[in-house]
Amino acid sequence: MALVDDGIRQFREDNPFESMMWRFDNAARLLDLDPDLYKVLRVPNREITVYIPVFMDDGHIEVFTGYRVQHNFARGPAKGGIRYAPDVTIDEVRALAAWMTWKCAVVNIPFGGAKGGVICDPSQMSQGELERMTRRYTAELVDFIGPERDVPAPDMNTNEQTMAWIMDTYSMHVRHTVTAVVTGKPVDLSGSRGRREATGRGLLFVVNEAVKKLGMRPEKTRVAIQGSGNVGGIAAKLMHETGYQIVAISDVRCGIYNSKGLDLPKVMTHLAKHKTLEKFPDAEPVTNKDLLELDCDVLLPAATENQITSNNASRIRCKILAEGANGPTTAAADDILESNGVFVIPDILANAGGVTCSYFEWVQNRMGYFWKEEMVNERLQDIMVASFHDVCKYAESHAVNNRVAAYMLAIDRVAYITRVRGIYA
Numbered sequence: 001m002a003l004v005d006d007g008i009r010q011f012r013e014d015n016p017f018e019s020m021m022w023r024f025d026n027a028a029r030l031l032d033l034d035p036d037l038y039k040v041l042r043v044p045n046r047e048i049t050v051y052i053p054v055f056m057d058d059g060h061i062e063v064f065t066g067y068r069v070q071h072n073f074a075r076g077p078a079k080g081g082i083r084y085a086p087d088v089t090i091d092e093v094r095a096l097a098a099w100m101t102w103k104c105a106v107v108n109i110p111f112g113g114a115k116g117g118v119i120c121d122p123s124q125m126s127q128g129e130l131e132r133m134t135r136r137y138t139a140e141l142v143d144f145i146g147p148e149r150d151v152p153a154p155d156m157n158t159n160e161q162t163m164a165w166i167m168d169t170y171s172m173h174v175r176h177t178v179t180a181v182v183t184g185k186p187v188d189l190s191g192s193r194g195r196r197e198a199t200g201r202g203l204l205f206v207v208n209e210a211v212k213k214l215g216m217r218p219e220k221t222r223v224a225i226q227g228s229g230n231v232g233g234i235a236a237k238l239m240h241e242t243g244y245q246i247v248a249i250s251d252v253r254c255g256i257y258n259s260k261g262l263d264l265p266k267v268m269t270h271l272a273k274h275k276t277l278e279k280f281p282d283a284e285p286v287t288n289k290d291l292l293e294l295d296c297d298v299l300l301p302a303a304t305e306n307q308i309t310s311n312n313a314s315r316i317r318c319k320i321l322a323e324g325a326n327g328p329t330t331a332a333a334d335d336i337l338e339s340n341g342v343f344v345i346p347d348i349l350a351n352a353g354g355v356t357c358s359y360f361e362w363v364q365n366r367m368g369y370f371w372k373e374e375m376v377n378e379r380l381q382d383i384m385v386a387s388f389h390d391v392c393k394y395a396e397s398h399a400v401n402n403r404v405a406a407y408m409l410a411i412d413r414v415a416y417i418t419r420v421r422g423i424y425a
């Protein structure tokens with residue numbers, strides 16, 4: 001991917017941190033951000049690298065590299081997931097940590113931002129190896145995480161079981177049970193009802209608002225979804241139940257397309273049974289790349305970063321782009337989408353349902369009192385709908401696109417609190 005030069009500065013399009021920084025700089029300039037605050041907010045608060053020795057099942061030791069980037073604490077404890085993947089880089093974790101700060105500010109919940117990552121290939125590891133790696137990673141971070149410090153959660157290739165191990169390891173070290181140290185735990189282990197579905201449900205809420213705003217109707221709205229995991233799969237199910245036509249969906253390897261709408265319950269049964277969408281009848285195969293360019297009304301990239309770039313942005317045909325993944329669109333694609341009239345619901349708004357429900361989990365843990373699922377979903381809807389309209393209003397009153405508006409709103413909120421707290425120097 002290209003080196004982008006916008007006449008002001010250069011950035012590597014495929015580097016998520018440089019993409020994020022370009023958008024940050026742009027928003028800071030439009031906000032006329034105080035130069036001293038700019039210097040403070042453009043860097044993470046702390047970056048931790050740990051080396052994690054793990055006994056593998058055959059008895060030899062493997063040493064994994066792990067990161068936790070704590071980007072900002074101004075609005076509250078740092079918050080953000082942990083991902084396990086072979087291609088994790090510090091720049092990716094840095095970008096993801098910053099996005100958490102902006103995301104929590106957009107939905108106005110009292111958290112800063114952080115992200116963790118461990119370079120490993122979980123598909124090649126046993127449960128025992130994953131457990132030992134998770135526990136040692138947690139032990140290395142014990143002094144840096146905690147309910148008032150930094151609260152991890154699941155992300156790519158981590159799940160409720162991973163959170164249970166982190167919660168247990170942390171609790172063993174501090175010698176009492178601390179449920180609020182992580183969110184996304186199993187419901188039986190002080191997790192929140194509705195947390196598993198919350199990112200997908202949040203997407204549904206903001207897409208519903210966008211559809212209404214653009215004068216469309218769910219029954220006449222064709223949706224293409226890249227990804228069928230915890231975000232894409234749940235969004236597909238909930239959107240199908242709401243009456244949307246799901247015309248395409250994919251897994252890591254391949255996708256399927258039917259212009260008349262897929263039989264979603266059948267798709268999900270096929271996926272659960274075969275662990276792939278391959279060979280699903282009543283649909284044409286599509287690649288993950290081609291899926292993005294299909295004729296549809298709503299496109300939902302819910303897989304990974306850098307999917308919509310300066311190379312393919314001009315071929316994106318949807319009316320609404322709702323970013324379920326973090327960073328699916330590069331900064332160099334933003335202007336192309338805008339000039340083609342695509343209504344973008346940016347990642348830091350669209351996928352904020354997950355962390356919003358994490359906030360509810362943290363609150364419930366600290367109260368020791370658990371809410372019914374209806375209450376969780378209702379409060380999630382209130383926050384997602386209000387945040388959607390906050391961003392749209394900001395965009396309209398400042399004559400900027402939705403992504404620029406979301407960044408400006410978030411940076412302004414974090415800058416304001418930083419000014420009020422003052423710099424301890």
Ligand code: GLU
Nearest residue numbers: 080081153155354355358
């Ligand atoms: N990993 C999710 C995200 O990127 C959730 C983070 C959380 O709940 O803290 O938003």
